[in-house]
Amino acid sequence: GDSVTQMEGPVTLSEEAFLTINCTYTATGYPSLFWYVQYPGEGLQLLLKATKADDKGSNKGFEATYRKETTSFHLEKGSVQVSDSAVYFCALSDPPPGADGLTFGKGTHLIIQP
Amino acid sequence: DGGITQSPKYLFRKEGQNVTLSCEQNLNHDAMYWYRQDPGQGLRLIYYSQIVNDFQKGDIAEGYSVSREKKESFPLTVTSAQKNPTAFYLCASSSRVEETQYFGPGTRLLVL
Numbered sequence: 001g002d003s004v005t006q007m008e009g010p011v012t013l014s015e016e017a018f019l020t021i022n023c024t025y026t027a028t029g030y031p032s033l034f035w036y037v038q039y040p041g042e043g044l045q046l047l048l049k050a051t052k053a054d055d056k057g058s059n060k061g062f063e064a065t066y067r068k069e070t071t072s073f074h075l076e077k078g079s080v081q082v083s084d085s086a087v088y089f090c091a092l093s094d095p096p097p098g099a100d101g102l103t104f105g106k107g108t109h110l111i112i113q114p
Numbered sequence: 115d116g117g118i119t120q121s122p123k124y125l126f127r128k129e130g131q132n133v134t135l136s137c138e139q140n141l142n143h144d145a146m147y148w149y150r151q152d153p154g155q156g157l158r159l160i161y162y163s164q165i166v167n168d169f170q171k172g173d174i175a176e177g178y179s180v181s182r183e184k185k186e187s188f189p190l191t192v193t194s195a196q197k198n199p200t201a202f203y204l205c206a207s208s209s210r211v212e213e214t215q216y217f218g219p220g221t222r223l224l225v226l
Binding site for chain 2: 004008032034036041042043044045046049051089093100101102104105106107
C-alpha cells in the first residue's frame with residue numbers, strides 16, 4: 001500500500017538557519033502531495049501542495065518540489081523564525097477506486113531557538 | 115466565516131461509556147473525514163463520508179461509529195468497544211473538485 005516516510009526529529013535549529021525536512025513516498029498511482037503544519041493543541045493547516053511531477057508548492061517562505069524520479073517532496077525554507085516551531089506532516093492522496101483519505105507521515109517536530 | 119468546528123475541545127470518558135464528538139462544516143464540502151492522532155503515529159483514518167447518508171470504514175474503524183444525516187455534520191461516536199480511546203481526534207472535509215482536506219481544531223479524548 002501507499003506510505004510516507006519523513007524524518008521524525010525533533011529537529012532543532014537556530015533562528016535564520018536553512019531548513020530541510022525530508023519526505024519520501026511510495027504510491028501505486030500518481031499521487032498529489034501535501035505538507036501540513038500543526039501548532040500545539042491545534043488542528044492541521046495546509047502549508048502547500050503539488051499535484052503533478054515537477055510542480056513546486058510554496059507558501060509563507062516554504063517550498064517543496066514534487067520529484068517523481070526520487071519519489072520525494074522535501075520541505076525547505078531559507079531562513080526560519082521562532083514562529084515556525086511546530087509539527088510538520090507530509091501526506092499524499094492516492095486512494096484506490098472507491099476509497100478516500102490521505103496517507104500521512106508520522107510528523108516532524110521542528111524547534112527554532114532564538 | 116467559513117470553516118470546520120469540533121466540540122468539545124476536551125472530552126472525558128468513563129469505563130463502558132459511549133461518547134460522541136461533534137464535527138460541523140459550513141464550507142459546502144461533500145466529503146468529510148475522521149482521523150485519530152496518537153503521539154509519534156501520524157494520523158490514521160477512522161471513517162469517511164463522500165455524500166449524505168453514506169459512509170465508509172477507514173483503516174481503524176473498530177470501536178467507532180458515525181452518521182451523516184446532513185451535509186454539514188459528521189458526528190463520531192467512540193463506543194465502549196474501543197479499548198484504547200485516549201487520543202486527539204481530528205475532523206476534516208474536502209470538496210469534490212479538490213483533494214485538499216481542511217481540518218478542524220480537534221477534540222482530545224481522555225479516559226477517567
